[in-house]
Amino acid sequence: MDAIFNRYRSYRSLVVLVVVVMAQVLYLAYQVRTQKDERLIRVWAVSAVTPMAGIVEAIRHNTIGFLKDYFLLLDVRDQNRKLKNDNDKLRMENVFYRNQLNTAEHARALTLFQAKTPSRTVAARVIGDSTVSTAKAVFIDRGSTSNIEKGMAVVTPDGIVGKVAAVYPLVAQVLLVTDSTFKVGVESQRGHIHGALNCGSGHCVVEQIQNEEDVAVGEWFYTSGEDRIFPKGFPVGTVISVQPGNGMKDVRLNLSGAPGGAEEVLVVLDGVHQPIPTAVLPEDKMAPPLPPPPDDRQTTSAQPGTVQTEADKLVQKYEQLGKEEDHVYGAMNSNMPNFNVKPVPQQATPPPGAPTAANPATKQPVKPLGSAPVLGAPTQLANPTISTKSLTPTKPAAPKAPLPLGSPRPKPAANETPAVPPPTQPQ
Amino acid sequence: MNESSDHLLRSRRSSQSLFSRFQVAGLVVLTLIAVISKFYLPRLIPSAVWLEVPLLLTIYFGLMRPDPVPALLFGAFVGISEDSLSPANIPIGMYGITKTLVGYFAASVSQRFNVGTGVIRLILCFFFFVFHAFFYWVMRRALLDQPVPFDTQQTLLHGAFNVAVALPLYLILDRMKLADES
Numbered sequence: 001m002d003a004i005f006n007r008y009r010s011y012r013s014l015v016v017l018v019v020v021v022m023a024q025v026l027y028l029a030y031q032v033r034t035q036k037d038e039r040l041i042r043v044w045a046v047s048a049v050t051p052m053a054g055i056v057e058a059i060r061h062n063t064i065g066f067l068k069d070y071f072l073l074l075d076v077r078d079q080n081r082k083l084k085n086d087n088d089k090l091r092m093e094n095v096f097y098r099n100q101l102n103t104a105e106h107a108r109a110l111t112l113f114q115a116k117t118p119s120r121t122v123a124a125r126v127i128g129d130s131t132v133s134t135a136k137a138v139f140i141d142r143g144s145t146s147n148i149e150k151g152m153a154v155v156t157p158d159g160i161v162g163k164v165a166a167v168y169p170l171v172a173q174v175l176l177v178t179d180s181t182f183k184v185g186v187e188s189q190r191g192h193i194h195g196a197l198n199c200g201s202g203h204c205v206v207e208q209i210q211n212e213e214d215v216a217v218g219e220w221f222y223t224s225g226e227d228r229i230f231p232k233g234f235p236v237g238t239v240i241s242v243q244p245g246n247g248m249k250d251v252r253l254n255l256s257g258a259p260g261g262a263e264e265v266l267v268v269l270d271g272v273h274q275p276i277p278t279a280v281l282p283e284d285k286m287a288p289p290l291p292p293p294p295d296d297r298q299t300t301s302a303q304p305g306t307v308q309t310e311a312d313k314l315v316q317k318y319e320q321l322g323k324e325e326d327h328v329y330g331a332m333n334s335n336m337p338n339f340n341v342k343p344v345p346q347q348a349t350p351p352p353g354a355p356t357a358a359n360p361a362t363k364q365p366v367k368p369l370g371s372a373p374v375l376g377a378p379t380q381l382a383n384p385t386i387s388t389k390s391l392t393p394t395k396p397a398a399p400k401a402p403l404p405l406g407s408p409r410p411k412p413a414a415n416e417t418p419a420v421p422p423p424t425q426p427q
Numbered sequence: 428m429n430e431s432s433d434h435l436l437r438s439r440r441s442s443q444s445l446f447s448r449f450q451v452a453g454l455v456v457l458t459l460i461a462v463i464s465k466f467y468l469p470r471l472i473p474s475a476v477w478l479e480v481p482l483l484l485t486i487y488f489g490l491m492r493p494d495p496v497p498a499l500l501f502g503a504f505v506g507i508s509e510d511s512l513s514p515a516n517i518p519i520g521m522y523g524i525t526k527t528l529v530g531y532f533a534a535s536v537s538q539r540f541n542v543g544t545g546v547i548r549l550i551l552c553f554f555f556f557v558f559h560a561f562f563y564w565v566m567r568r569a570l571l572d573q574p575v576p577f578d579t580q581q582t583l584l585h586g587a588f589n590v591a592v593a594l595p596l597y598l599i600l601d602r603m604k605l606a607d608e609s
Contacts, residue, residue: 046511132514165514
């Protein structure tokens with residue numbers, strides 16, 4: 001009997017080990033098979049740990065920044081002993097209020113986002129991490145008393161954070177999107193290509209995008225709403241690399257929400273799907289195309305400025321008079337034209353893009369001498385010796401032709417200004 | 428019986444009597460502090476996610492307690508405490524099983540070797556950290572079918588970091604034990 005008892009004692013530790021391990025394995029199998037989470041143990045542990053963590057976090061949040069600045073100010077005071085104590089106090093107060101202001105600004109950003117988004121959300125603060133280093137989860141200071149339920153989406157104004165994995169009375173556990181078991185349905189902004197975000201391999205990859213699909217670097221991905229967790233239209237991140245793979249593309253994302261570093265988050269109580277913004281990516285923004293360049297031949301032919309000599313001017317005047325009086329030079333039975341009539345002044349055809357009377361808004365830019373041509377400015381004339389005054393719809397200066405004897409001399413009109421000679425171009 | 432074996436027996440007897448002075452309440456408080464450190468420290472120092480204070484405590488208790496039964500029970504208690512704060516998609520018992528084995532093996536090793544010296548304790552600490560990480564990874568893949576990556580280089584590096592933390596931590600615990608004795 002003693003021998004049996006001694007033998008049992010020698011194997012006692014091994015028996016206890018087997019019993020303890022087997023009990024835990026069976027309990028584990030029960031949880032996996034029934035998909036039931038052991039709530040009682042978790043509630044006890046969370047209730048025991050999170051209040052202390054909450055107190056520590058509150059102390060840290062409210063005092064560490066202040067104390068840090070206080071010690072900084074002590075250093076300043078040591079270096080500047082001549083400064084008065086009142087000045088130090090004012091500085092400390094200033095730093096304190098600045099910290100308060102920063103906190104308020106952050107809260108204001110959350111409030112603005114809450115007001116902007118159609119989904120109903122509640123703000124929460126992250127108070128602790130998970131104990132499993134390979135699993136990405138955090139605890140927030142809102143629980144079932146704040147109407148938080150398991151499966152709700154957790155976001156920030158910058159992007160998605162995770163989903164509520166477990167709810168306790170005063171706290172909730174959020175499984176981050178960077179966890180290896182978490183997948184999010186996403187959709188690209190430009191091509192509306194659907195995929196599944198998976199951050200399990202250390203990088204956030206959008207899976208199930210075929211090689212034929214067009215995804216560009218820098219393109220935004222938004223939640224597609226297909227995972228039934230995140231409402232459609234929340235920003236997820238931007239593409240940092242696209243590599244063709246074996247049938248499917250390797251699209252890597254840079255998450256915009258910084259799930260691991262978020263301190264304040266929003267829990268979506270009632271999600272509302274939103275359309276994915278259709279804003280054009282900065283890379284795709286293009287300046288409006290320039291108008292087509294003017295045809296040099298048309299421009300030069302439309303210009304009466306090709307006239308060079310007095311003889312040319314005279315020929316042009318007679319041709320115009322002939323047209324007005326239906327006289328064809330050199331034709332038989334054609335009336336004799338009256339060369340004393342002044343020809344009707346022709347409207348100069350402005351070049352495309354030049355300011356006109358119908359479009360006074362298009363101002364002609366002043367072109368400095370020797371500067372580069374300005375885009376959109378009227379084209380320069382082919383012949384630089386001709387003044388731009390010929391383009392203006394003014395009456396051409398009538399040549400001082402000698403009148404026939406006995407004909408009445410025309411009186412100059414009162415409002416008629418003497419023709420100004422074209423400015424001579426400096427050679 | 429030579430001098431060295433006398434010294435070994437004295438040392439074991441001494442450590443056994445000293446460790447028995449660790450009261451249950453003290454162990455619970457130490458466990459709570461260790462779990463909270465793992466729960467909250469990464470919020471303060473994000474790069475401290477590799478720190479495994481509960482594991483270091485389990486190893487220390489196993490090495491200082493040659494009886495495997497209390498060591499494995501303590502490991503199970505610490506592990507289940509960690510499991511209860513783990514994400515809800517990881518069932519309770521994963522850390523419990525792993526730390527039970529760590530506690531048992533640590534106590535078994537301390538039965539056969541003199542683990543009073545610091546170097547041996549640190550080497551064992553490194554070994555048990557790698558064993559813990561690898562066994563946990565195997566269990567998540569085998570039992571839960573969760574494809575979690577295992578980075579060998581990172582595990583070894585984290586093991587070295589934890590050994591560096593274990594060095595002062597074990598000294599503090601030794602001092603606490605001496606203070607308790609006096």
